[in-house]
Amino acid sequence: MIIVFKPEATEKQIQHVLEKVKTSGFPVDINRGAERTIIGIKGKIDQVARLRIQPFEAFPGVEKVVSISAPFKLVSRQYKPQDTVIDIEGIKIGGKKVVVMAGPCSVESREIMLEVAKKVKLAGARILRGGAFKPRTSPYSFQGLGEEGLQYLHEAKEKTGLPIVTELMDPRQIALVEKYADILQIGARNMQNFDLLKEVGRSKKPVLLKRGMGSTVEELLMSAEYIVSEGNPHVILCERGIRTFESATRFTLDINAIPVIKQLSHLPVVADPSHATGQRSLVASVAKAALAAGADGLIIEVHTNPEIAKSDGPQSLLPSMFSDLMEELKKVGHAIGREI
Amino acid sequence: MIIVFKPEATEKQIQHVLEKVKTSGFPVDINRGAERTIIGIKGKIDQVARLRIQPFEAFPGVEKVVSISAPFKLVSRQYKPQDTVIDIEGIKIGGKKVVVMAGPCSVESREIMLEVAKKVKLAGARILRGGAFKPRTSPYSFQGLGEEGLQYLHEAKEKTGLPIVTELMDPRQIALVEKYADILQIGARNMQNFDLLKEVGRSKKPVLLKRGMGSTVEELLMSAEYIVSEGNPHVILCERGIRTFESATRFTLDINAIPVIKQLSHLPVVADPSHATGQRSLVASVAKAALAAGADGLIIEVHTNPEIAKSDGPQSLLPSMFSDLMEELKKVGHAIGREI
Amino acid sequence: MIIVFKPEATEKQIQHVLEKVKTSGFPVDINRGAERTIIGIKGKIDQVARLRIQPFEAFPGVEKVVSISAPFKLVSRQYKPQDTVIDIEGIKIGGKKVVVMAGPCSVESREIMLEVAKKVKLAGARILRGGAFKPRTSPYSFQGLGEEGLQYLHEAKEKTGLPIVTELMDPRQIALVEKYADILQIGARNMQNFDLLKEVGRSKKPVLLKRGMGSTVEELLMSAEYIVSEGNPHVILCERGIRTFESATRFTLDINAIPVIKQLSHLPVVADPSHATGQRSLVASVAKAALAAGADGLIIEVHTNPEIAKSDGPQSLLPSMFSDLMEELKKVGHAIGREI
């Protein structure tokens, strides 16, 4: 950590900060420049992290505080250099093989759920997605089938063998959702719902953590740190598009974030081209791009009849389009030394 | 609602959409242009809102669906033209008098809480703020004192008479927080935590709903609609800065949003210049601006010793600065025909 | 074009708008709904475009004006469905073969220029890039060698056979730059320098038009329309990253924009992973992603000694890294049915 003083900082102000820093016990280094004084504080990441609780920016005479180390620890690649591989009933996420998760946006009926599950399994998906609890912008939109939806997902799993990923919105639902789900999904709108993060951090189930649409990569990693620091190391990160000024698409998939996260963290990363684009005709191109950029998996919305989809119909692929996309993904995966 | 077809849409595709629309029972109007066909659907807002559940964008041949009416109803000015005024123990938010809420970011100790409360009361604040449950980006940061913090807030209220606004992060905390708080705050990071919104929607306490940093004004109003549609009409909206590319300040206060919200909704709007800027030296200018733009209130962080603040020290005003600001605000308020 | 009236619009206001619309001679369709009146105006794209000059939003009683057709014409795929292929001395941009353009950010010396040119040619680049006129944020940064730089580029072309793409910033430089360049580059900061666009629109040389970092895809296409409408149909569009709140990278490459542009326009699209990321270690992943998303080309910064680069050293690849990347790109290209 580096504390930079204003050119006009007084000696008294500098000494005042120094005293506070010294009580922490870390080695301190003063650098008196022609114009400014700078203090460097040495120490291991997690120790200095504690020191950050001191709001040095609030001290008189201080211009800025520069963090040198990342603010996260357990999820950082510096802490654990080798890739984390998460095993879900034998399916490994984060290894050489890229995992495609597919299914309808929300679970709407037993029939559709079973049919979509069969179709995506046939095309090569290895995890089944579907929402039973739906975070909807409008209170008047379909809010999900709740436990009934979870039961349909469970039946689809029994019929196809595909493990289930499904969203959890309320900490009070955890016991229920854990009963059915193989992966607990935290949606973009709850990425900083810290009580919910702590709750899934105490679960034994892997967690798929989606990036908030107004959140930075660093904040995504801090939210993952919440989960891991509670005891659950099985976190899969998901890039699903951020808010920008561009209005041609619903969100802007941050493709840069995929290699950035792989550099900063050992956790697996998947991409969601369906939400990131909001348009069916763009999903295939963006899915291939995310794979080529290094994603460990993809999560794609598929519906047998998007016209009656209760949410996100416009971005859902038909099973035949999904099947074609899987063929293309296999080729791209092969080209970059991975399998699907 | 208007459905616009692609130039190449077939008659069969158009008829298919028409049938679906007609089953809804709304009057329909077809407009066959030189290049495109357009369907207009007539009906009252809330009726057509139900129709929106149909994903017409997902139908073959459809280019886009244009909503004419706003997607919110109960919070709209069209539904209720006169301003909503919320009464908190005699203090009216949304009327001629502008209400300043002030206090520390988080409740840290009994002594500081009582001292800050006394000071802000003296300077003219009419509501006391302070967080007992703190949403922090890092799991290693101070997470709030919990119930102990609520008790200090309560004691401060008893000593000063100032009603309390404090944040609620988890639906399981509601009974506890309701016991102490006069206004329930939903923080920016929980603006789309829909289960929490529903929970406070069933409370009798007024709610201060902060805009998410990646959320649009329309989404803010939809979240307010969640609360109001559950039965709680006492919602105060809060503009607290959005995420933009500008890095000179922590967030960008969306000053346009203040008159925009006043046009679209009858609910009162307050602004938070402390979080929106992140820097003490900018708070006064932005507070005056928000007042001049039409805000019904301001929520400002004040701390007797920002150096030991456990959160947001750099943006907290000292009591003397707050007191000076109140004098300036009184003048600006008077200039625009309001009181403070 | 659709004009939507406010619910409270008077008959007089509606008639007033109708009269104005009718003087345009286009067929008009009135739709009187339960709450609002809507006017639809029929006509061919370019005719109605003229009508748009009327600011109907400014008329009393009007709520909004919805454009149905795109505001660009000559560059739209609707106007010309087949892909535009641009031929630069036998190298085709926009066809099956993907074109890689490479070279240093700025031309710094004869030696480096010639060496980089040789190396990128060897690795498979087919166009040579290098800036002689540099748009720099700071007046104190290196501003480019000017004509001397163009001469070095020319010599590099003579030695390697690689055609040249180089930036033009000032309409007064056009005669000079045209003498040396095979492709005229318009930089992101000049995307809406309309006099410059008109100037290159009157040139016979192809133009590489970079998207502004704060500009939408629609605005990029409108800027291309400026060039094409002046008589120069040879425009190559370039996605080079946009401004977002994410600060982990210099810009955010808008990967969605690649398939979006291919749908809206017949013009070829290239991507610039060097500027879009700002970090050497991210360039390869993002380059492969852009290719997989459908880009017709890539423009990549390569420098033999990034440590002495006078601009953008941190994002320049070493020739050996570029050579490795080319091998990877060939495989990805093959996987998606293209060649490099």
Next chain:
Amino acid sequence: MIIVFKPEATEKQIQHVLEKVKTSGFPVDINRGAERTIIGIKGKIDQVARLRIQPFEAFPGVEKVVSISAPFKLVSRQYKPQDTVIDIEGIKIGGKKVVVMAGPCSVESREIMLEVAKKVKLAGARILRGGAFKPRTSPYSFQGLGEEGLQYLHEAKEKTGLPIVTELMDPRQIALVEKYADILQIGARNMQNFDLLKEVGRSKKPVLLKRGMGSTVEELLMSAEYIVSEGNPHVILCERGIRTFESATRFTLDINAIPVIKQLSHLPVVADPSHATGQRSLVASVAKAALAAGADGLIIEVHTNPEIAKSDGPQSLLPSMFSDLMEELKKVGHAIGREI
């Protein structure tokens, strides 16, 4: 300037950087921490600025380079602590008195120009605005009357005594525009048209420099530095709204930027509520806000008949609305200790 090395940086890499730094002649300070080595470089702002030309981020072993001083010099408040006041025929911008500039978006006809000029003069405007050269997104939109427009502006000045501010888009127009204009406007889209900045930097006329919609405050100040470093110290900065994800308004006025700029720079700042909102009904609120935040002036679009305005009709005030707004602004100005 501080250079931070990676934890894994080798001694050889550190020495390599040190040598380069030492050749610059600046005093250097090495700080070897438990995990990382940090180098501090001391020196006066402008000297170290020269060193920045070295791309230390590109050196092996370097993690990041932190700039301590601002990258601009002549425009910084550190360089010149007292406010710059610009005198335009006796009208002072940057002093106690706030200056309102008003007029139509573009000069459309002699009659309208003269009428609007008379009206805004009567209401208290002290500078007349109007565009003769118009930067329009579409090549099919009205591009301005050119010299004819400048003549009408000139006539309006003769009749009212109001000095003229008008936009310049092309360096080749400077001699012509200088003949008529009292203030040369550089529009948002040309904020980083560096050749144009240099050109107006060699003029004797004051320059109104608008912030680009995708540009940071720091970049705005760097563009001002271009002008001042060429010899023209008379620069007025203008906040006119930035691009964000919010779509309820055309742009988002960055109200924070007003006090931020006043802290960083001695140059006067004006705000443009017309472009920043894009809607007539929002202009008054945002104008008052900008004034309360500390703006030294406002630039507001006024049109006698917005229905026939060839650009920006929807955001133009009618003369009577402008007149009412001036009355309100006088009161707010008085409340904050300024005059209008």
